[in-house]
Amino acid sequence: MSIIAVCIGILSVIVFAGVIVISMIKHLNDESIEKEPLVIGTAVLVFGLAISGTIAVGYPQYKIWQQEQEGAAELSRAEQNRQISIQEAKAKEESARSLANAEVIRAEGVAKANKIIGDSLQNNDAYIHYLWIEALKESHDQVIYIPTEAGIPVTESARFYVKQQQKNTENK
Numbered sequence: 001m002s003i004i005a006v007c008i009g010i011l012s013v014i015v016f017a018g019v020i021v022i023s024m025i026k027h028l029n030d031e032s033i034e035k036e037p038l039v040i041g042t043a044v045l046v047f048g049l050a051i052s053g054t055i056a057v058g059y060p061q062y063k064i065w066q067q068e069q070e071g072a073a074e075l076s077r078a079e080q081n082r083q084i085s086i087q088e089a090k091a092k093e094e095s096a097r098s099l100a101n102a103e104v105i106r107a108e109g110v111a112k113a114n115k116i117i118g119d120s121l122q123n124n125d126a127y128i129h130y131l132w133i134e135a136l137k138e139s140h141d142q143v144i145y146i147p148t149e150a151g152i153p154v155t156e157s158a159r160f161y162v163k164q165q166q167k168n169t170e171n172k
């Protein structure tokens with residue numbers, strides 16, 4: 001930018017010198033000296049030197065101000081990026097907590113369902129026997145070995161054992 005300031009200064013000096021030279025040539029030829037070209041040349045010189053000086057002094061100050069603004073903008077961007085990272089981390093934490101709560105609720109539901117099923121099957125040998133027969137129907141062309149005790153399937157022996165125990169307590 002200082003090159004531009006120097007060029008403007010040199011250009012204004014050249015224009016002023018040209019006006020002076022033209023005025024002197026006219027004066028040597030016995031022509032009258034006109035004041036207008038001298039005034040315009042002087043104005044061009046003063047204006048050109050003023051612009052050149054302003055650029056030479058003002059541009060470094062402008063660069064300092066521009067760098068301060070860039071630094072402030074970079075700091076603002078870094079702060080905003082940090083805030084975004086914090087918000088993303090909070091969202092992930094909240095999501096993880098919600099997923100964990102959903103898993104706990106699902107596990108509680110499974111536990112309750114298992115308890116209900118377990119309680120309903122506790123003293124319901126006929127239903128268990130029915131489920132067993134239904135499972136046998138679905139086992140196409142498979143050989144299934146059923147443990148027996150005295151010719152009775154083991155699953156039934158427990159029922160007979162309970163009945164036998166009840167008869168023994170009634171007879172006493």
